[in-house]
Amino acid sequence: MSLELFERHRALLDLALAATVTRSGFTARAEESTDSEAVLEAEGREAFANYCGSYFYLDQPGVGERIGEERSPYGSSLEIQYPKTNLGTVLPAAARAREAWRRFTLRERAGICLEILQQLHLRSHEIGLATMHTTGAPQALAMRQGGILAQDRALEALAMAYQELRGVPSSDDAAGSRTQGELGLTRRWRQEGLGIGLVIGCSTQPNLRAYPGIFANLMTGNAVVVKPHPQAVLPLAITVGVARHVVREAGGDPNLVTLVVDEAQSPIAQSIALRPEVRIVDYAGNGDFAAWLIENARHARCHVFGGAVNAVIVDGTANIAETIASIVRSACEYAGRMCTSPRVILVPRDGVSTPNGIVDRDRFAELLALEFGRTLSDDLAAARLLGAMRLDEYGTLVQGASALGEVLVESRVIDHPEFPGAQVYSPAVVRVKPEERSIWMREWFGPISFLAECESTADAISMAAAAARSQGALNAMLFTLDAGVRVAAEEALGAVGVALCVNFGRQQSVNDELPFCDYHGPGINPAGNATVCHSAFVAGRFRVVGDRFFR
C-alpha cells in the first residue's frame, strides 16, 4: 500500500481539517464553469443516456436476477436494471473486505477516500442528471445536491473522522506503539471499526444524505452496504461503482463498498438493519422508519434524519414584502421536499408589527397568497423552482388539503414546459385553527404548508417548541423586531434543538446548507441525530483497544 493518494490530496485535506476548526463554512470546489466543464458536461450527458435502458454493471458477488423500477418524474421511464443481490453472499463478502481494510493505515484510508471523492467530482454531471431523473429535483438543485454539496458533506465527514483518529497515539500506523518506563513496557493501540455500516438512501436527496455515513464508515475502518431507495438507485449505484473501482485500484477488496437494491413491493432495509453484522445504520427519510430503526436496531449505532415540523414564526418585520418572499421561497424550493422545508406558518392573532403599523392576520394571509401566486405564476419559473413529481407519491397529499381547512392557495398542476409528460405540483397553503394540532403538528412532506393563527408570539414559540419536541424540527424561521422575542425564541427553541433563522430576506432560504458550518440535526429532538460536524457523528464508529506488553 502506498501514500501516493494521500500525498496527492493532502492539501485539500489540510484545508478541510482547518475548516473543521474554524467552522466558517468550506467548499472544496468552485461552482463556476471552467474550460473542461463543457467536456465533462457532454460526457455526463452521454454517460447518463447510456445508463438508461441498460443493465448497470457492478462486479459484486451474489448477483442473481436483475431488478429496477425507477421512473423519472420528468417523464421518461429509465429502465435501468440492477443486480439483485443475495444478502447471504454480500454480507460475508463485506466482512472479509473489512478484514483487509483493517490493514490500511489511517493515511492510506484517507488517501483512498479522497480519491473516491475526486473521481465522483469528475462525474458530477452524470450524477447530477441521475439525481434529477430519480428524485425529480429541479436540475440546478439536483446538480448541486447530488454533486458538489454531497461531496463537501462527504469531505466534512472524512475530515472529522481523520481528526478523531489521529488523536489516537501513533494511529497513523495500523497499530501505533510506544515504550514506557525503565521496565520496557510497550503500549500499543489499535483502532477497530465496529463491523458493517448500512447506509439507507432516501428518495429526495440520495447522495447528500448518504455520503457522510459512507465516508465516516470507511475512514473509521468499517465496510459499507448501501441500500438506496427503490426510486433513487442510480446516484448511489454510480457512487458505489466509483468507490469499488478506487478501492480495487488501491489494492483493497472492492467488496468494502457494496450496493443492495430492493423493490418497493419487497423492501429489505429492515432485515439488513437487524443483521448482527450490521453495527452502524445511517438513514434519512421517513420519521416512522427512523424511529423503528432506533427502537429495533439496538445492536447498531443509528444516525438518522426523520420527520421535521419546521415552523415559521412571524412576530414583526422591518419589511413585510421581504419577509413573505423569504417564507414563500423557502416553502417552494423543491416543492417542500426537503427535511428543512418550512411546514407551518404561525402568526399572532393580533397581527404582525411593522414600522408602518400592524399587518393584521387577514392581510398577512392575503399578502402570503399573493406572493405564492406571483412566485409561481410563470410555468417555467415555477417548474424550475419546484421540480417534477410523481402523481402517485405526492398528488394525494395535496388533493386532500381542502378538507383540512380554508384553502388559501390552491395547488396547481403544471405541465412542465421543458419535459413533456412531467407534472409539477405547486404548494397548497391551508389556513387552520391553531388548536387543530392534529392536522398541522405532523410532517406533511411535500407541496403543502399550513397557516395557523396563535394567541400571541409567545404562544407561537411554545407551539413551535412543542412540535419540535413531539414530531421533530430542524429549524424555525423567526421574524421579529423585538430583542426580547428573539431571546425567548432562542431559549425555548434552542433547548429543543431547533436552529433559528432570524429575519431572513428574499435572498435567503432556510434550506441553504453550508458544509463545515451548520450543526444540522443535533439530536435533541426526533428530527435527526446526524450532525456531521459534531465529533459524536464519527467517534462512536470506531473503538480503540490498548495492549501492553513486555518483550
Next chain:
Amino acid sequence: MSLELFERHRALLDLALAATVTRSGFTARAEESTDSEAVLEAEGREAFANYCGSYFYLDQPGVGERIGEERSPYGSSLEIQYPKTNLGTVLPAAARAREAWRRFTLRERAGICLEILQQLHLRSHEIGLATMHTTGAPQALAMRQGGILAQDRALEALAMAYQELRGVPSSDDAAGSRTQGELGLTRRWRQEGLGIGLVIGCSTQPNLRAYPGIFANLMTGNAVVVKPHPQAVLPLAITVGVARHVVREAGGDPNLVTLVVDEAQSPIAQSIALRPEVRIVDYAGNGDFAAWLIENARHARCHVFGGAVNAVIVDGTANIAETIASIVRSACEYAGRMCTSPRVILVPRDGVSTPNGIVDRDRFAELLALEFGRTLSDDLAAARLLGAMRLDEYGTLVQGASALGEVLVESRVIDHPEFPGAQVYSPAVVRVKPEERSIWMREWFGPISFLAECESTADAISMAAAAARSQGALNAMLFTLDAGVRVAAEEALGAVGVALCVNFGRQQSVNDELPFCDYHGPGINPAGNATVCHSAFVAGRFRVVGDRFFR
C-alpha cells in the same frame, strides 16, 4: 460569574489537556507524603469517625425520612443515616439547576469542576477511609482508588470534555457568534447538555467508576443525580456534598449535583433510569443490570461497565516463576473484586514452553497452587492484599466451588489480624474441563479462579475470544515466547475489544490502571463502553444548535 477558579487551576488543566494528546499517562498529584499529609490524615480520620453513628447532612430538597444500611466489611456497623430523597422533588430541582448551569461559560464550568476536584483531593483521607469501610478494599487500594486514581480519572473526563467543547466555535462564551459575508449574516452556536445524567455507583469501586460520568456530565452542561450502591454510599455522599458546596460558592444552584440513596430491599435505580428527564446513564457493576439499562433506558445514552470474563493464556514463558507470580498477584488483589481481575487461566494440554523445556499441565497446576499458598500464607499480608468481605455477599460464591471441579486451591477464611470481627476470604482455584464452558464462561465476581486445559494455544485464544464476545472481557493476560502466537492473539482478541497484557512479571498486575492512557472498556464486547479517553465518552453528552440571523 468569574474566571477566578479557572485561572487558579488553569496550569493543571493545560497539563491534563496535553496528556489527552500524548496518552502517556498522567497523574495530577504525587502520591508521596508531604508535611501537610500528617495533618490531612488526622483530619481525615476524625472526619470519618464523625460520620459514623451520625446523620449525614445534605441540604437537598425533598428530604424525608432517614435511611442507611452500610456495614463495614472490616467489622464495624457504620450506622450512618442519609436523607431519603423524594424523586418527585429532586428531579425537577435538578432540571432547574441545569437551567442555571446553562448560563455558565465553558471556562466557568471547568473552573468549578477543577475546584471540586481540588476540594476532593484535600479530603482524600476521609474519602479513602469511607471507601475502605464500605467496599472492604484493602486500605492502600481504597486510598488510591477512592482518592487520587478516581480524581485523575475525573480530570481525564474533564479534560476530554473541555477539548471537545472548545472545538465548537466561540464556545467559551455561553453562545459564540460570528458575522459572515457582506449581507451581515451572523451565526451563533449554543451548546446544550441533554438534561439529567444519572450516575449509578457500584459496591466495589464507587468513586473510581462514578467520577468520569459525574465530571463529563457537569462539563457538558448536564445536571447529575448520583445513586450510590446501598452498601457504598459514603464515598459518593462526601463527593456530592463537596460538589454542592463548590457549586453554591461559585454562584450556581447546588441541586446541580444531588444524591439519591436507596435500600437493597427497595431499589430505585431502574425507576430513575426510566424517567424521561434522565438522558444519560453511567453505570458500573452487574452485567445483567448493565444489559437491562441498554435494553430499557433507550431514551438515554448508557455508558456502562458490565461483567468481564478476563482470560489468562499461558503458552510459554522465559521465567515460569515470574509468570505464575504475576497471575497470582493479579487474581489475589482485592480478592478478584475488580472488573479487570483474571477469571480463567487457560493452559494448553501439552503444557507450557520454557527455555528449560515443557512445564506440563499438572506441574503448572502444582506451581500455581504453590504460589497461591506462598502469597497468602501470612495472614496479615494476605489480609492486606485481599481486603475484607461480607460473608453474605461472597461466601456462597466460594463455598460451592468444590462442586464445580477439582479444587486446586481451597479458599481460606482468615480472621483479619488488624480488624477484629472482619473476615478475609482467600481465592479458590478450581480446575475444570475446558468444555465445561457453562461453568467458567461467566463472570464469578469474587475470590475464585478457574484453571482450564485447552487443546492448544490456538484453542485457548479462540475460547478467550468467545468468552469476550458472549460475556464480555476487558483484558487478557498472555504469556508466550512465540511471536506468531502474539500476533494471532492480537488479531483475535483485539477484534473483540480485549486489551492484551503480554508477558507481565511479578511486578505487574493486570489491574493497574493508568489515567489518560488506557482505553478501558472500548465497547466492542459487553464488558463496557465507557472508555474515558475516547471522545465518544463525552461527545454525545451535549449537542450544538446553530442559529443564523440578520439584524
